[in-house]
Amino acid sequence: MIGVMICRDPSSALFVGLMAIALLLPVSESGNWFSQSGGNLLLILPALIVAGWSLLRSHDLTAQTKLPGLLAFVATVLAALPPLVLLENGVQPGFEGSGYWLFVLALGFFAWRAMGLLSHVIRAGRAYQLLVPTLFGLWFFYLWEVVVTGFGVPQILLPAPGVIGVAIGGHLDILWADFQQTFMKAVLAGFVMGCGSGFVVAILVDRVPFLQRGLLPLGSLVSAIPIVGIAPIMVMWFGFDWQSKAAVIVVMTFFPMLINTLAGIDEAGAMEKDLMQSYGASYFQTLISLRLPVALPFIFNALKINSTLALIGAIVAEFFGTPIVGMGFRISTEVGRMNVDMVWATIAVAALAGSTFYGVFALLERIFTFWHPSYRQQ
Numbered sequence: 001m002i003g004v005m006i007c008r009d010p011s012s013a014l015f016v017g018l019m020a021i022a023l024l025l026p027v028s029e030s031g032n033w034f035s036q037s038g039g040n041l042l043l044i045l046p047a048l049i050v051a052g053w054s055l056l057r058s059h060d061l062t063a064q065t066k067l068p069g070l071l072a073f074v075a076t077v078l079a080a081l082p083p084l085v086l087l088e089n090g091v092q093p094g095f096e097g098s099g100y101w102l103f104v105l106a107l108g109f110f111a112w113r114a115m116g117l118l119s120h121v122i123r124a125g126r127a128y129q130l131l132v133p134t135l136f137g138l139w140f141f142y143l144w145e146v147v148v149t150g151f152g153v154p155q156i157l158l159p160a161p162g163v164i165g166v167a168i169g170g171h172l173d174i175l176w177a178d179f180q181q182t183f184m185k186a187v188l189a190g191f192v193m194g195c196g197s198g199f200v201v202a203i204l205v206d207r208v209p210f211l212q213r214g215l216l217p218l219g220s221l222v223s224a225i226p227i228v229g230i231a232p233i234m235v236m237w238f239g240f241d242w243q244s245k246a247a248v249i250v251v252m253t254f255f256p257m258l259i260n261t262l263a264g265i266d267e268a269g270a271m272e273k274d275l276m277q278s279y280g281a282s283y284f285q286t287l288i289s290l291r292l293p294v295a296l297p298f299i300f301n302a303l304k305i306n307s308t309l310a311l312i313g314a315i316v317a318e319f320f321g322t323p324i325v326g327m328g329f330r331i332s333t334e335v336g337r338m339n340v341d342m343v344w345a346t347i348a349v350a351a352l353a354g355s356t357f358y359g360v361f362a363l364l365e366r367i368f369t370f371w372h373p374s375y376r377q378q
Helices: 002-008 010-022 038-056 067-079 081-088 098-119 131-150 161-170 172-207 210-223 227-238 242-265 270-278 283-318 327-336 340-368
Strands: 026-028
Touching: 010 038, 010 098, 026 098, 038 067, 038 081, 038 098, 067 081, 067 098, 067 131, 081 098, 081 131, 098 131, 131 161, 161 172, 161 340, 172 210, 172 242, 172 283, 172 327, 172 340, 210 242, 227 242, 227 283, 242 283, 283 327, 283 340, 327 340
Parallel strands: none
Antiparallel strands: none
């Protein structure tokens, strides 16, 4: 019977077994969990109860109910608090804290089980579906925090997420000014000009076929030029302000939009083209009514690619010359000052801005290309 339960739910079984051993082992040189945390150990009781329930009723935890996943999510968050409390109290487990690290390992198996329960629900709402990536992200930063702090990794090598959060909270005005300079000015301007010109030229190339033979090889050549080769030239041409960074972004985003738009407008089938011709539709009527709608998945693919390329290009270009503001300037300057927490704070802001920018186009893609087979509900 016990063997059957373990085979059905090995993650919960490993969590219970490893947790029982971890509580008896030392968490540091000064003692085990019972001598260190006291009442904080009560926080792991919900996880133990849910794990036991999962072992006993694993065959009943089907995709018809959301309750097991929700309980496992809450229990995982509560059970993750005792190790953080120890670190906050100044306990540094290091290599001697076998009980501490076994506790974290056991918690990892329970988080695995929680994500499995959450993902098994078939007909779940949008908010419920976000619980799996939320728990995965929380576990990633949690593991980062406890490993870096627990082993006493020097901040100059890798600061903990808590330290980075403090740096963000203490320098919001500086980070906001850098964001405005890099993203609001350089990235948005360069992105609009690069993608817009690439789209217009793609229509022109489709209308004038001989341009395709001459322009596309040139595009492949320019795309192969590394950004570190383009950026210094653009700084010399357009100065040290955001205009030179926008020029770099235009070069980086022009040809992905050109190539994807050309591929998209050629995707329309022969039967559909013949139908439009039988209606007496002109070139632009066919383009607007048939070919551009078919090309939308390709165009959005280019927009998503360029949304990441634009931010990368702006930050790298700022390494070669910029006013005393900007994300790239902040990273290069703070590295020289050994303020690694500020470097990571800037990286975090850039990652958040880039992910949001990408997410906007991913959302628009779902709205405008709902008819595409990849978005059909099973």
